[in-house]
Amino acid sequence: xxxxxxxxxxxxxxxxxxxxxxxxxxxxxxxxxxxxxxxxxxxxxxxxxxxxxxxxxxxxxxxxxxxxxxxxxxxxxxxxxxxxxxxxxxxxxxxxxxxxxxxxxxxxxxxxxxxxxxxxxxxxxxxxxxxxxxxxxxxxxxxxxxxxxxxxxxx
Amino acid sequence: xxxxxxxxxxxxxxxxxxxxxxxxxxxxxxxxxxxxxxxxxxxxxxxxxxxxxxxxxxxxxxxxxxxxxxxxxxxxxxxxxxxxxxxxxxxxxxxxxxxxxxxxxxxxxxxxxxxxxxxxxxxxxxxxxxxxxxxxxxxxxxxxxxxxxxxxxxxxxxxxxxxxxxxxxxxxxxxxxxxxxxxxxxxxxxxxxxxxxxxxxxxxxxxxxxxxxxxxxxxxxxxxxxxxxxxxxxxxxxxxxxxxxxxxxxxxxxxxx
Numbered sequence: 001x002x003x004x005x006x007x008x009x010x011x012x013x014x015x016x017x018x019x020x021x022x023x024x025x026x027x028x029x030x031x032x033x034x035x036x037x038x039x040x041x042x043x044x045x046x047x048x049x050x051x052x053x054x055x056x057x058x059x060x061x062x063x064x065x066x067x068x069x070x071x072x073x074x075x076x077x078x079x080x081x082x083x084x085x086x087x088x089x090x091x092x093x094x095x096x097x098x099x100x101x102x103x104x105x106x107x108x109x110x111x112x113x114x115x116x117x118x119x120x121x122x123x124x125x126x127x128x129x130x131x132x133x134x135x136x137x138x139x140x141x142x143x144x145x146x147x148x149x150x151x152x153x154x155x
Numbered sequence: 156x157x158x159x160x161x162x163x164x165x166x167x168x169x170x171x172x173x174x175x176x177x178x179x180x181x182x183x184x185x186x187x188x189x190x191x192x193x194x195x196x197x198x199x200x201x202x203x204x205x206x207x208x209x210x211x212x213x214x215x216x217x218x219x220x221x222x223x224x225x226x227x228x229x230x231x232x233x234x235x236x237x238x239x240x241x242x243x244x245x246x247x248x249x250x251x252x253x254x255x256x257x258x259x260x261x262x263x264x265x266x267x268x269x270x271x272x273x274x275x276x277x278x279x280x281x282x283x284x285x286x287x288x289x290x291x292x293x294x295x296x297x298x299x300x301x302x303x304x305x306x307x308x309x310x311x312x313x314x315x316x317x318x319x320x321x322x323x324x325x326x327x328x329x330x331x332x333x334x335x336x337x338x339x340x341x342x343x344x345x346x347x348x349x350x351x352x353x354x355x356x357x358x359x360x361x362x363x364x365x366x367x368x369x370x371x372x373x374x375x376x377x378x379x380x381x382x383x384x385x386x387x388x389x390x391x392x393x394x395x396x397x398x399x400x401x402x403x404x405x406x407x408x409x410x411x412x
Contacts, residue, residue, distance in 0.1 A: 015192070018267035018278070019199040022402065023207050028341045029272050055174070062181045063188045064278070065271045066304055066312060070178035077174060117273060124273070124319045128339050132272045
C-alpha cells in the first residue's frame with residue numbers, strides 16, 4: 001500500500017513538475033521535485049524498493065527532458081545507494097540535517113549533469129550556470145523541508 | 156567503512172550493465188513513454204491554466220482593462236490599415252510584383268515543459284501523424300519560438316530559442332548587422348559576435364537572417380534590451396528580449412513547408 005501510494009505521488013509530481021510548477025518558477029528556475037523524491041524514497045524505503053523507485057524517477061526525468069542518454073537514470077540509483085550508506089552513520093530524521101544533505105546532493109548532481117551536458121557541446125555561461133545552480137538547490141531544499149515531515153508519516 | 160563483498164561483484168556488474176543499457180535506450184523509448192503520458196499531461200496542463208488564472212487574477216484584471224482601452228485605439232487604426240492594404244494591393248498589381256508566399260503552418264498546443272532547469276523545451280500535442288519532422292521551425296504569431304527536436308506519433312518536443320543548445324543566425328533589422336542569437340536559459344537571449352563598430356541600439360528589432368537555411372529569413376526574434384562589449388573587447392553583444400513570451404507559451408505554429 002505504501003509503495004502504491006508513493007508510486008502515485010511520483011506520477012502526480014512528475015506531471016506537476018512539467019506543467020504547474022512553471023508558474024512558481026523564480027527567475028526561470030523551478031524546484032527539482034525528482035531529486036527530492038529520490039532522496040525521500042532512499043530514506044523511507046528498504047534498499048531494493050528505494051533503488052527501483054530511484055531508477056523509475058531517473059527514467060521519467062530523462063524521458064521528459066532532452067538528452068542523448070539517460071544521465072539521471074544512472075545518477076539517481078547512485079544517489080540512492082550513497083544516501084543509504086550515509087544513513088547508517090548519520091540520522092536523517094532531523095529535517096535540517098536531511099535538508100543539508102539534499103542541498104549538497106543537488107549541488108553535486110548539478111555539477112555532474114552539467115559536466116556531461118557541456119561535454120556534449122552546448123556551452124552554458126558562468127553567470128547562467130550559477131543562477132540556476134544556486135537557485136535550484138535553495139528552492140528545492142525549501143520545498144523539501146516543507147514536504148519531508150509529511151513523508152516521514154508514510155514511514 | 157564501506158567494504159565491498161566479493162559475492163556482490165557479479166550482481167553489481169550485471170546491474171551496472173543493465174542500467175547502462177537502460178540509460179542509452181532512453182532516446183528510443185522516449186516517444187512511446189510520452190504517448191502514454193500525453194493524456195495526463197493535457198489534464199495537468201488544463202489544471203495549470205486554471206491555477207495561473209487564479210494566481211495572476213489581479214494582474215490579469217488590470218491588464219484586461221488596459222488591453223480593452225488599447226483595443227479601441229487599435230480598431231480605429233485597423234480601419235486605416237485596411238484602406239492602406241487595399242491601396243497597396245492595387246499598386247502591387249500595377250507593378251506586377253510577385254506576392255511573397257506565406258508559410259504553411261500547423262497549430263499545436265503546448266502540453267508540458269522540460270522538468271529540468273538546464274534545458275528549455277516544451278512538449279506539444281502533435282507529432283509525425285500531423286506531418287511533423289525533426290528540425291522543423293516553430294513560430295508564434297509574434298515571432299520565432301524554436302525548432303522541433305524530437306518527434307513522436309502524437310507528441311513532439313520543441314527546443315526553444317532560449318535553450319543553450321540553440322544558435323540562430325540573425326540580423327539587426329535596422330542596419331543589417333549580422334550576429335548569432337544564443338539562448339541563456341532565462342527570459343532573455345544573447346546576440347553575439349556583433350562588430351565592435353556596429354551601431355546597434357536599445358529597441359532595435361532582431362530578425363532571422365536565413366543564411367544557414369535552417370530558419371526562414373525575416374522571422375522576428377526579439378528587440379534589443381541592452382548592448383555591451385565582449386570580455387575580449389573585440390566585439391559587441393546585445394541582450395535580446397524575445398518577441399514571444401517563452402514562459403507563457405500555450406500554442407505554437409509549426410512551419411510544414
